[in-house]
Amino acid sequence: MAGAATVSNDLVEYGFRRVIITITAVLCALLEIVDTTIVNVALNEMRGSLGATLTDVAWVITAYAIANVIIIPMTSWLSQQFGRRNYFAASIIIFTVSSFLCGNATGIWELVIFRFIQGMGGGALLVTAQTIITESYPAEKRGMAQAIYGMGVIVGPTLGPPLGGWIVDNWSWPYIFYINVPLGIIATMLTLIYVKSPKYGEKMRADQVDWWGILFLASFIGSLQFVLEHGQQDDWFEDSSIITLSVVSLFGLIAFIWREMVYEHPIVNLRVLKDSNLRIGTIMTFILGFGLYGSTFIIPIYTQSILGWTALDAGMLLIPSSLTTAFMMPIIGQMIQRGVKQTYMVAAGFLVFFFFAYWMHNVMTPDTGAEHFFWPLILRGVGLGLLFVPITTMSLSTLQGKSIGEGAAFTGMTRQLGGSFGIAIISTFITRFSQMHRVNLVSHESITDFEVQQRVKQLTSGFMSRGFTYNEALDKAYAAMNGAVMKQATVLSYMDIFMYLGILFLICIPFILLVKQGKAKVDVSDAMH
Known part of the structure; x- marks a missing residue:
């Protein structure tokens, strides 16, 4: 591995410069994460204007995610080769230029290629921003620095859908990419002017790569x-x-x-996983990604497909939860600085998330109102606030020097992979559970049952009053009955998902007992992203 960064107080900033650097890094982290989810609500518009199939347009999401998870574990090594400031600025430029090209794409596969390039630039922004923020603060304030960074990471996924829905409703889908351009230009200029890069040892030769x-x-x-x-x-x-x-x-x-x-000279130093705290921490970060991205995915789908909400309304539902997490982050940072054990906070976070999932399981019906979701989602925000920074700090607490940066790369990668697994598993289980519940519900509804006959008769009469023949009305009555059964089966499947999600978080709590007591304050400025 190339030489580690020289840890120096020269990297610590004060006053106006530190404020500018913090805003720049959080802005870049937000840009990257928002772009992970902002396209979700625009896929139908993209499909129509580009003449693509649903399978084709799904690649707009897939290409970005693939590029993200490939580049994240390589970021530490790339920072050494090019210098952290230069690599960060180049990543912003790549992200910004490819965003403009995405908005100008005239075909679906052209858009997919530009999204992949955008993801390569964006993946670097996420993990590099964490180190740039943290190294700009003195050691006693680095818990607060991680909390500020965590605020952007947690809020980002839930900010994407409402922002995307608002842009699509008022303009058109290319503007979800164009919005990155002015912000990217500003971030690039601020990075080149204000961000410093640590000194590294000798760079690796091409034949050593x-x-x-x-x-x-x-x-x-x-x-x-x-x-x-x-x-x-x-x-x-x-x-x-x-x-x-x-x-x-x-x-x-x-x-x-x-x-x-x-x-x-490995591109990723796997030996750092010999540290038991990091191994446990990466698993917990995976579960955190599973819950964060999984719940961000399932709630808008439920409200749109079952309750008939618009994409903008579904996205807005998650805003109070995000604001709660943002409010929690400085408090958590202060608690870490005062020496509160991260294990206590992580255990409390998992328990709170279990209660959130159980509450959601109980309030779900085919006609649940927004008021029923408010307090459970506030609880979700509290749980995520208790988990993000403490898990990261706990994972890195027994590492030293450059190993901290390598460990942080693993936690970043596993959070993204946890989200991918969460979305894939949840979407699969919704389909499978819906089929299972439909079979069970249909078995209890026989055509010879008096109540079923009365319901069919009422529906048939209703359709005949609209001008349909008896046979047409009867067919529509059976279709309506089937639709009602399918809707109820789907609601039951969402209830199951939340119950299993809660159990998953509850199971994690005993594993926190395996965590060794490490440093209360992790010097992430030793990181090499």
């Missing part, structure tokens, strides 16, 4: 991300491409682990 490691990592992560994104719609292992890419992902993982363990 771990090209095979990069190839194996890309094949493992890229194939896995595709399988997770497209598995449900392609019927999982009934599809040959899913089988092929699953095999590629498995062998890519094995080859990647082997290469990184034997090569002198």
Whole structure:
């Protein structure tokens, strides 16, 4: 590995400069995360204007996610090669230029290519911003610095859908990309003027670069991300491409682990995972990503498909939860600075998230109102606030020097992968559970049952009053009955999802007892992103 960054107080900023650097880094982290979810509400408009199928337009999301998870673990190494400030500025430029090109795309595959390039720039913004913020603060205030960064990371996924819905309703889908351009230009200028880069040791020669490691990592992560994104719609292992890419992902993982363990200059230092706290922390970060992105995915779908809400209304529902998390972050930062054990906060966060999931399980009906969601989602915001920064700090608490940066890369990658797994598993289970509940409900509704006959008769009369013949009205009555059963089955499947999600978080609590007591305040400025 190339030489580590020289830790210096020269990187600490005060007053106006620190405010500008903080705003710049949080803005860049927000841009990256918002773009992960902002396109979700614009897919129909993209499909219509570009003449694409639903499967084709799904690649707009997949390409960005694949590029993200490939670049995140490589960010530490790339920062050493080019210098942190230069790499960060170049990433902003790549993100900004590709955003403009996405808005100008005239075909679906042109858009997909530009989204992949955008994801390569965006993935670097996420993890580099964390270190730039933290290294700008003195050691005693770095818990607060991580809280400020965490505010952007947690709020971002829920800010995307309402912002995207508002832009699409008032303008058109290209503007969800154009909005990045002025912000990216400002961020680039501020980065070049204000952000400092630590001194690194000798750079790696071209013949020392771990090209095979990069190839194996890309094949493992890229194939896995595709399988997770497209598995449900392609019927999982009934599809040959899913089988092929699953095999590629498995062998890519094995080859990647082997290469990184034997090569002198690995692109990702896997040896850092020997630290038990980091191993436990990466698992918990994975679960956090599962809950964060999974709940951000499931709630808008439920409100739109079951309750008939608009995309903007569905996105706005999550705003109070995000604001609660943002309010929690400075408080959590202060608690960490005062020495409150992160294990206590993490345990409390998992417990709160369990209560949120259980509450959501109880309030879900085919006609639930926005007022029923408000307090459960406030509880979600509290739980996420208690989890994000304490898990990160706890994961890195027994690491030293450059290992902190390498460990932070793992927590960033596993959070993204946890979100991908969460969305894939939840979408699959909704389909499977809905089918199971439909079978159970239909078995209790026989055509010979008096109440069923009366309901069919009422519906038939209603359709006949609209001018349909008896046979047409009867067919529509049966279709309406089937639709009602399917809707109820789907509601039951969402209830199951929240119950299992809550249990998953509850199971995590005992594992916190395995965490060793480390540093209360982690010096993330040693990180090498």
